[in-house]
Amino acid sequence: MVDLDPEQLDRYSRHVIMDDVGPSGQAALLDASVLVVGAGGLGSPVLQYLAAAGIGRLGIVDDDVVERSNLQRQVLHTDDDVGRPKVDSASEFVADRNPDVTVDAYETRLTRDNAEEVIADYDLVVDASDNFGTRYLVNDACTLAGTPVSHGAIYRFEGQVTTFSGEGPCYRCLFPSAPPEGAVPDCATAGVLGVLPGTIGCFQATEVVKWFLDEGESLDGRLLVYDASEMSVDEVPIAPNPDCPVCGSDPALSSVTEAEYDGRCSLSESVSD
Template sequence: MSGLDLDAAALDRYSRQIIMDEIGVEGQAALCEASVLVVGAGGLGSPAIAYLAGAGVGRLGIVDDDVVERSNLHRQVIHTEADLDRPKVESARAFVAARAPEVTVETHETRLDRDAVAALVAEYDLVVDGSDNFATRFLLNDACTLADTPVSHGAVYRFEGQVTTVDGGAPCYRCLFEEAPPADAVPDCATAGVLGVLPGTIGTIQATEAIKLLLDYGESLAGRMIAYDAERLSFDEIPFAPNPDCPVCGADAVDSLDEISYTDRYGIETTDTPC
């Protein structure tokens, strides 16, 4: 898509945004020309994909190596019973095509790793991190921070959710969490469970962050983490400052992922690289 060269149906689809003074024709054009990489087409990625497509973001990349299972359906709202055993990226592509056919979807049916992450991030304006594991979360933080690509991180556990954004000179995820907790400290949702509606709340906040950043409007969560407690229905804001010794965004930060050696808990040990 280029500018607002849209057909009548698409113009009607986005009309409630276009009439907003804060968005207008120029803002909608910016969304139509933007690109977002969504990592994970599960509980967090599903609402993010739905609302980014609904907003008219022109190009969506979707990364996931999993297939749809019945136990996903109570929270992964872009998939249905008819999609069981189908790759999530293909189910997501079909959902977007039915919702906003002018949006281009690029699927990456793979698990993100350090060999591919830098090149993939470089293809998009912004990243939504809907991953479900610390390895991917830290890897995305490092790649996006080094590339100066904004990334919205989300996480959920039982009744609790977290969201923060890393953007430009703001502190990165490692300034908040230097490394992952011990492996047995935070069980995954298959073990601990998760309230079905919870990822919808967190993923929608991530989509909101992405849209605001693409519009260059409002205040992002850079330097702040929102902690959501669905049991008490409360939000707490946790500000955090840059860590001057952060190996990724600090004064002596590395220049590339090639200089990083990860520990078992995804902390960083820097390595000397040949001249």
């Protein structure tokens, strides 16, 4: 019998009574560590549900402060948090939600100089970022380390989510390089439906919990595309690219410090043969 104390048996009782989870599954969640990159729209539901589920250690990376325009979708934060670092209000929420969870706050931007060191301390990474540079950086660092990634992205009424196992295929197999600058406006320019990140973030949190429970089928190798306007969900298969410079048979990249993560994030422009 896994040793859960009486308060934990009470807190996680709806997990413990499930044959698919049980005490051993809950213990696996309590033993897990997850790094969440971004404490905004996607990071909010991810952190809420991972904390509630009892993921034992959560890292939060974000260098931004709360703005009032964030509150329409970033439900971790309140009006009283305007002007505060997002990692502070997010960490406070997690601590209040579940005393079983240890929180590591990184009030910084993930860069090629710190990404490998930060990611090395965690079992899994959630990409809840809002820019292509960070997405490619997370992908490359995690693929090189063999660390799984839960990826999510949102745009107006549309969202996408998948899981990368860390062994390929990876994000670069799906999108070898970022679109040209200005081709995809950010949410400050194009807007975003406030409830959309809640849906996509919950998909991501679900994938994370399933991963540590080793239960069900993950989205590894599949991109789930959700259209809130039409209330439709489609799947796009993600095929491994044998020529991928990160996860292919002859990878060109051995460290993210060798690459550039601005512009189109194309490795052919930053990694010599």
